[in-house]
Amino acid sequence: MTPTIGVFDSGFGGLTVLRALMAQMPHARYAFIGDTARLPYGSKSRRTIARYAAQCAQFLVNQQGAEFLVIACNTASALALDAIQDAVQVPVLGVIEPGAEAARAASRTGDVLVIATDATVQSHAYAAACRARGLRALEMACPLLVPLVEEGWTGPLVGDAVETSAAQAASAPPQVAASPQVAVTAEVIRIYLAELTAEAAALGMNPDVLLLGCTHYPLLRPLLERAVPNGMKVIDSADATAEAAVRLFGQQDAQKHSPSAQDQVRCFATDSVEKFERLGSRFLNRPTGKVELVDLGG
Amino acid sequence: MTPTIGVFDSGFGGLTVLRALMAQMPHARYAFIGDTARLPYGSKSRRTIARYAAQCAQFLVNQQGAEFLVIACNTASALALDAIQDAVQVPVLGVIEPGAEAARAASRTGDVLVIATDATVQSHAYAAACRARGLRALEMACPLLVPLVEEGWTGPLVGDAVETSAAQAASAPPQVAASPQVAVTAEVIRIYLAELTAEAAALGMNPDVLLLGCTHYPLLRPLLERAVPNGMKVIDSADATAEAAVRLFGQQDAQKHSPSAQDQVRCFATDSVEKFERLGSRFLNRPTGKVELVDLGG
Numbered sequence: 027m028t029p030t031i032g033v034f035d036s037g038f039g040g041l042t043v044l045r046a047l048m049a050q051m052p053h054a055r056y057a058f059i060g061d062t063a064r065l066p067y068g069s070k071s072r073r074t075i076a077r078y079a080a081q082c083a084q085f086l087v088n089q090q091g092a093e094f095l096v097i098a099c100n101t102a103s104a105l106a107l108d109a110i111q112d113a114v115q116v117p118v119l120g121v122i123e124p125g126a127e128a129a130r131a132a133s134r135t136g137d138v139l140v141i142a143t144d145a146t147v148q149s150h151a152y153a154a155a156c157r158a159r160g161l162r163a164l165e166m167a168c169p170l171l172v173p174l175v176e177e178g179w180t181g182p183l184v185g186d187a188v189e190t191s192a193a194q195a196a197s198a199p200p201q202v203a204a205s206p207q208v209a210v211t212a213e214v215i216r217i218y219l220a221e222l223t224a225e226a227a228a229l230g231m232n233p234d235v236l237l238l239g240c241t242h243y244p245l246l247r248p249l250l251e252r253a254v255p256n257g258m259k260v261i262d263s264a265d266a267t268a269e270a271a272v273r274l275f276g277q278q279d280a281q282k283h284s285p286s287a288q289d290q291v292r293c294f295a296t297d298s299v300e301k302f303e304r305l306g307s308r309f310l311n312r313p314t315g316k317v318e319l320v321d322l323g324g
Numbered sequence: 325m326t327p328t329i330g331v332f333d334s335g336f337g338g339l340t341v342l343r344a345l346m347a348q349m350p351h352a353r354y355a356f357i358g359d360t361a362r363l364p365y366g367s368k369s370r371r372t373i374a375r376y377a378a379q380c381a382q383f384l385v386n387q388q389g390a391e392f393l394v395i396a397c398n399t400a401s402a403l404a405l406d407a408i409q410d411a412v413q414v415p416v417l418g419v420i421e422p423g424a425e426a427a428r429a430a431s432r433t434g435d436v437l438v439i440a441t442d443a444t445v446q447s448h449a450y451a452a453a454c455r456a457r458g459l460r461a462l463e464m465a466c467p468l469l470v471p472l473v474e475e476g477w478t479g480p481l482v483g484d485a486v487e488t489s490a491a492q493a494a495s496a497p498p499q500v501a502a503s504p505q506v507a508v509t510a511e512v513i514r515i516y517l518a519e520l521t522a523e524a525a526a527l528g529m530n531p532d533v534l535l536l537g538c539t540h541y542p543l544l545r546p547l548l549e550r551a552v553p554n555g556m557k558v559i560d561s562a563d564a565t566a567e568a569a570v571r572l573f574g575q576q577d578a579q580k581h582s583p584s585a586q587d588q589v590r591c592f593a594t595d596s597v598e599k600f601e602r603l604g605s606r607f608l609n610r611p612t613g614k615v616e617l618v619d620l621g622g
C-alpha cells in the first residue's frame with residue numbers, strides 16, 4: 027500500500043509545498059485540502075484557527091487515510107501546530123521550523139530577512155524559530171504579493187526594462203517580452219525590499235538570506251532573486267519543508283509502488299472549487315484534476 | 325429621538341458609504357458593523373452570504389435599534405438583499421441600484437464601464453441593474469485595487485511622472501512629491517483601464533461613465549479621475565447610495581436633534597478590531613472611535 031501524505035492549507039497557496047513534496051517523493055500518494063470557505067485564517071483568533079485546522083487534519087487522516095500531515099499554511103503552522111498534533115495520531119510537520127532551519131544552514135552572518143503575510147509576521151513565529159537557532163530575523167509583511175500572484179502578474183522576466191540592464195537584456199534569450207504587469211510586480215518587490223533592507227541596516231544587521239514565509243511567494247522567486255542585493259540567498263519554506271518531509275517520512279517512499287498519475291493527488295476544497303482549479307495548476311505546475319468540494323461545517 | 329441608520333459591510337470598506345451618509349445626513353445616529361470574522365463574502369455561496377448578512381442586519385435592528393439599513397457591501401447587495409429584507413422589518417437600501425441609477429443620470433451614450441471585485445463582477449449585478457435602465461455595461465474585476473488601498477498606496481498624485489504630462493505638472497501645485505508607491509497604484513490603474521477600454525472598443529461601445537462598484541475605490545478617486553479618457557465621468561456607488569438614502573430616509577434628518585460627536589457613530593466588528601481601527605479612519609475620514617467586538621456565531 028502506497029502511503030498517503032496529507033497536505034493542508036487555508037487556501038491553495040500550499041500547492042507550492044505539494045509540488046515540492048511531489049518532486050522529492052514522487053512515489054507517494056497525496057491528499058490536499060484547502061479550507062477555502064474559511065480563508066483567510068490570518069484575521070481570525072488562535073482558537074478559531076485551531077478548530078478549523080483540527081477539522082481539516084481530521085478529514086485528511088480519518089477520511090483520506092493520511093499517515094503523515096504537512097501543514098502547508100504559515101498561519102496554521104504558527105498558531106495551531108499543537109492543536110493539530112493533539113487532534114490526530116499521525117506525525118505532523120509545519121512550514122515554519124523547516125524554513126528557519128534552511129535559513130540557518132544558508133546564512134553566514136546569522137542575520138535573516140523574512141517576508142510573509144501580515145498574519146504570519148504578527149505571529150512572529152519565524153522570528154522565534156530563527157532566534158531559537160541563534161539567528162537574528164527581521165520580518166516584514168508584504169500584503170500586495172499574494173494578490174499579484176493570484177492575478178498572474180508574475181511570469182518570466184527576460185528583457186524586463188525595470189530590472190534588466192541593457193547588457194543583460196542583450197544577452198538574454200528573447201523568450202518572453204516584458205509586460206507592464208510583471209514590471210509592476212518587480213517594482214512592488216523593489217519597494218518592499220528597499221524598505222526592509224534599509225530597516226535592517228538601521229538596526230546594524232548584515233542579512234545574507236531572504237526567507238520566503240508565504241506559500242504564494244515561490245511563484246515570485248525569479249523576480250525576488252533578481253531584486254535582492256548581491257550575495258543574498260533566497261530560501262523558500264516550501265522547498266525546505268519538502269526536504270524536512272523526506273527526512274521524516276522519506277523511507278516510506280522507498281517502496282516505489284508508484285500510483286497511477288490520476289490517482290496520485292486528490293484535491294479537496296471547502297468552497298470556490300472553480301477558482302482553485304483555475305489558479306491551482308500554476309501553483310502545482312500541473313493540472314490539479316477535479317477538485318472535490320467538502321463541507322466541514324460552520 | 326434621533327433616528328439610527330444601520331450600515332453593514334463584510335469589512336470596513338463600507339465606511340466610505342458611512343462617510344457619504346454622514347455628509348448628507350449629519351444629524352442622524354449611525355451603527356456600523358463590519359463582519360470581519362467572516363470576510364471575504366465574495367468567495368462564499370449565496371446561501372452562506374444570505375445567512376451572515378441576515379445575522380448582521382438583525383444585530384443592527386434588534387440590538388442597535390436601527391430604523392433603516394444601508395447594505396454598504398457590494399457582494400451582499402448583489403446576492404442577499406432579498407434575504408436581508410426578509411430578515412428585518414425596516415427599509416433596506418443596497419449599493420447596486422443607486423450606483424446604476426447614478427450612472428444612468430450621468431451617461432449620454434448609454435455605455436458604462438464598471439470596475440469592482442471579482443465576486444461582484446461574477447454576480448453581474450451591476451450589468452443587470454444597468455440593463456434594467458437601458459444602459460450597456462461592461463464589467464471588469466480589479467483584484468489589486470483593494471490591497472493597494474489597504475496598503476495605503478494611494479494619496480495625492482501631484483507631480484506624478486507616470487500619469488502627469490509636463491504641462492500638467494508645471495501647472496499643478498507642488499503639494500506632495502510623487503511616491504514610488506502611488507506611482508505603482510497609478511500604473512495598476514492604467515493597466516486595468518487600458519484593458520477595459522480596449523475591450524469596450526472591440527465591442528463597439530462608446531462609454532462615458534466609469535462606475536466604481538467597490539466601497540474601497542472612493543479612496544482611489546483622484547487617481548482614477550486622472551486615468552480615465554477625456555470626458556469620462558467617474559461615478560461612485562458610495563455617494564450615489566448616500567443620495568438615495570436621503571431621498572428614502574432624509575425627512576428623518578429634519579428633526580436635527582444633533583447627537584454629540586462621540587455618540588453619533590458606533591462601530592462594531594466581528595474580528596480584527598485593531599485593523600479596523602487602524603485603517604478605518606482613512607475610509608471614514610475621521611477616527612472610528614473604539615470599535616466594539618461582537619460575536620455573531622459560526
